[in-house]
Amino acid sequence: xKRWIFGAVLVLLGACMSAPPPTYRELEQMxxxxxxxxxxxxxxxxxxxxxxxxxxxxxxxGIDPATLPAGARVICFGxxxxxxxxxxxxxxxxxxDGKVASMRCx
Numbered sequence: 001x002k003r004w005i006f007g008a009v010l011v012l013l014g015a016c017m018s019a020p021p022p023t024y025r026e027l028e029q030m031x032x033x034x035x036x037x038x039x040x041x042x043x044x045x046x047x048x049x050x051x052x053x054x055x056x057x058x059x060x061x062g063i064d065p066a067t068l069p070a071g072a073r074v075i076c077f078g079x080x081x082x083x084x085x086x087x088x089x090x091x092x093x094x095x096x097d098g099k100v101a102s103m104r105c106x
Contacts, residue, residue, distance in 0.1 A: 043105075046087040047069065048069055048090065052067075052090065056103065058100050063092070072089065072092070073092070074094065076094050076098075077098075077101075087105055087106065089106060
């Protein structure tokens, strides 16, 4: 019985050690494939932006703050804003005509 177990262990070790390590080219190809998959994946909607897509093109002055999530901000065209990033904050950017031009999480 001990000989059989010892033989099985040797066979398993031989199988594990017989595969050559990946080359640098193969590692680079794996990294590029993983990076491509990560880029193709849509970012998470942490600020519930998809629920407010209907505001694009709406007049900034007509937006009811009660309809926006807590902590949301509206930035007028050409106005300065802090660059701190908060993934749960909805940011609406107004265009030169005073309408919502874009929105993002942050």
